[in-house]
Amino acid sequence: MLISGALLDPHSLGRLIAAYARFGDLPAARSLFGTILEPNVSAWNAMLIAYSRHESPGRVLNLFGRMISKKQACPDSSTFTVALNACAKILDLETGEEIKLRAFNLGYADDVFVCSSLLNLYVKCGRLSDAMKVFEGMSNKDLVSWTTMINGFASFGKPFETIGIYRRMQFEGMVGDGIVMVGLIQACAGIGDVRLGQSVHGHMIRREMRMDIVVETSLVDMYAKNGVVKLANLVFKRMQIRNVVSWSALISGYAQNGFASDAISLLISMQNCGLHPDSVVLVSALLACSQIGFLKLGKSVHGYIMRRLEYDRISGTALIDMYSKCGSISYASALFHKVSARDSISWNAMIASYGAHGKGKEALLLFLKMKEAGLKPDGATFASLLSAFGHSGLVEEGRYWFDRMVREFGIEPGEKHYACMVDLLARAGHVDEAHKLIKSMAIQPGIAVWVALLSGCHNHKKLELGDCVAGKVLELNPDDLGIYVLVSNIYAAAKKWDKVVEVRRLMKKLGMKKVPGYSLVEVNGKLHAFLMEDKSHPQYDKIMEMLKRLDLEMRKMGYTPKTEFVFHDLEEEVKERMLCNHSERLAIAFGLLNTSPGMRIMIMKNLRVCGDCHYAIKFISKIANREIIVRDVKRFHHFKDEKMQMTVYTVGTNGSRILPLTINGEAKYMIARDKGTENLPVIQIHQGKVEIVPPCAAMN
DNA sequence: GTAGGGTTAG
Structure with missing residues (x-):
């Protein structure tokens, strides 16, 4: 039954429209509104709110325009609030400014609702200083206006300002609620200050503030972003309800901290809970894939996005990056040219991929x-x-x-640009020019720049300069074993034996331990992990036999082991044997044994490939007639050319960190190493879902 | 007024 507006008083009409809107019957609300000949302000407002509730900001603004042009009713505080919020939703700053002018002219310049909506508009459009100006001019500030400012600054990555505004709020005696805390927690995540984050968390517990899914998710995110995955996990486990966003916060935390296999196994658990992945959580999954070179899963994520979701700029870029880092530059570029949703980050990613x-x-x-x-x-x-x-x-x-x-x-130019330039020049033999560039730097040269110069000195036998640069590098207390090895090598080349001893002593004193190396290889969609000297694998004997055969062939072709890459005081024969057992060689042999002739082999290593393996893989590639790509923590090593000419390419992997392979937050390779024969995980896709299984089961 | 995602050096 349609109720005609003529039969009811304006007040009841407004309420009826609002009721229709609440029950989701927008057509009824609209036709009722249409029967009113001269709607008063509350009828207009009811209809505006109805559109606003139905997420139709365009219609809100349309109706607002009609209301203004008809001049039957004068807009009030609610009218302006709804209209401004509609502008904020579609980031229409221009219309928002017009509405603001109209509202201020009608005397609403000091209305707390109108001003809060205006703040919201400015903040959403990134006009933080305009927001600040309005905010400072407000004589009455309520919790909503404070919150808008706090969360606005937080979401635009201004953590220190966020905390500043919160302190002012406290000083003025205003007590915050959970929504304010979300902004604060975000700010803590942005600064990387776990202790501050924990104190916010503690404050909420002491105040017995209600924790809803949003607050808890932001806590998970804060702990995860700060690398404290244990606490993130704890908060997550205690949550009563979890949705895709909460899972995603945890999964991205694991992925961003290098716990790729955990991130993947969490994605499986999420699906087992009946939740469907969206493109945000899949971007984290893609990051995990790219870290461990898990092309098969990356492709499967790609398929899922194509079939069930849509490409957006971010997932498109993540896919490009994943393909590139998993060794498939042709897929990366094909996708880049196919996908229309692109922004400058997508272009950057593609340029970086070509470079890598x-x-x-x-x-x-x-x-x-x-x-x-x-x-x-x-x-x-x-x-x-x-x-x-x-x-x-x-x-x-x-x-x-x-x-x-x-x-x-x-x-x-920043540190990275200088590091690139120094590397570019020094690598090409212009070591002195590179040194001059460092001396001309406006900013303090960091370790990256000096190390780039140092490897140039090493490669081009600039021993005197190298000696001096090595000293500078050591002064900067590197935390990377590879750098100490480089420094030690250059001292050795310059025959400064006392300094070599000194560096070794330094390494020991700093408690530097060699991180166990592991290599991953994907065979038939399963990712197999190998440790150095790993004897746990079911095919261990076959692998060793293959390596022995390869070794014989290699030696016939002129290969001699470069034992200087073994960093222990051992006998030559033992050193040679150790080189043979490097995880990348085990992985390659396994790959050769279990893939068809001619198939490309892609290896992912957590450390750097040693010089001897590098040299040996050139031979293996030729003997086996295979294209072999070894992606280590810094580089892509392509082995393909028949003439065994080798090119070294650098890949932008996840910073200089060495990423441990973990399951459930524990570094499994450590355990495997201690016990010697423990299982290493294999990741596989089973019936469209990702599973992590022990290697023995995976072999069946 | 409230939560999760992509590119960058050795």
Whole structure:
């Protein structure tokens, strides 16, 4: 039954429209509103709120426009509030400004609701200083206006300002609620201050504040982002209700802290709880795949996104990055050219991918196209570009674009840019020019820059300079074993034996322990992990036999083991045997044994590939007639060329951290190493779901 | 007024 507006008084009409809207019957609300000849302000407001409830900000603004032009009723505080919130939803700052002007002219400049909505609009549009101006001018500030400011600054990555505003709020005697805490927790996550985050958490517990799913999820996220996955897990486990967002907070935490297999196994648990992944959580899964080179799962995620979701800019970029880091540059570029949802980060990712795979010319071409497309290259673009030049030996291009980056694009070179340039120059033999560049730096040169110079000194036998640079590197207390090895090597080359001893002593004193190396290889969609000297594998005997055969062939071709890469005082024969048992060799042998002839083998290693393995894999690639890609923590090593000419490409992996392989937060390879024969996990896809199973079961 | 996602050096 349709009730005509003519039969009811304006007040009841407004209430009826509101009731229809509440029950989700928007057409009824609209037709009732249509019967009113001269709606009063409460009828207009009811209809505006109805649209607003139905997530139709465009319709709200349309109706608001009609209300203004008809001039039958004068908008009030609620009208302006709803209209401004609609602008905030669609980030329509221009219309918002018009509405603000109208509201202020009608005397609502000091209305706390109107002003809070205005704050919300400014904050959502990123106009934080405009928001601040309005906020400072407000004579009455309620919890909502404080919260808008606090959460607004938090969401725009201004953690210190966020905390500042909260302190002011406390000082003025206002007591915050859970929603304020969400902003504060976000700020703590942004600063990376776990202790502050914990104190916020503690404050909430002491005050017995109600913890809802949103607050708890932000706590999970805060702990996870700060690398305290144990606490994140604890909060997560205690949650009464969890949705995809809460799972995603935990999963991204694991993935971003390098616990790739945990992230993947959590995704499986989430699906087992009946929740369907969305594109946000899949981006974290893709990050995990790219860390461990799990191409098969990455592809399966790609399929899921294509079938059941949609590409967006972020998932598209994550896919490009995943394909590149899993060794498939052709998939990465095909996807980049296919997907229309692209922004400058997608372009940066693709440029970085070309660079990582040694395609410097392609990187430059894409960079030029990016400029043509009207996108603005940023610091990351140039870092990728310069590194691409470095790994393709394009020295002249490097010099040229470094100069234009500063002059034309006004980008101040950062540590990364200098590191790229120093690497580019030093690698190509221009060691003195690289040194000069460091001396000209406006910022304090960091360890990355000096190490780049040092490896240049090492490669080009600049021993005197190397000696001096090594000293500078040591002063900066590196926490990476590889750097100590490099320093020690250069002292050894310069025959400074006392310094070699000194470096070794330093390594011991610092308690540096060699992180156990492991290698992953994907065979038939299962990821197999191998430790150095790993005897636990069911195919161990076959693998050793294969390695022995390869060793014989290699020696016939002129290979001699480079035992200087074994860092122990052992007999030569033992050293040779140790080299043979490096995890990458076990993984390659396993790959050769279990894949069809001619198939490419991709290995992912958690440490750097040693010089001897590098040398040996060239031979193996030729003997077995296979393309072998070894991705270590820093580089892609491609072995393909028949002439055994080898190119080393750098890949932007997850920083310089060494990522442990873990299951349920425990570093499994450690346990496996201690016990010697313990299972290492194998990750496989079973009936469309990812499973982690022990290697014995995976072999069946 | 409230939570989760992508690119960057050795």
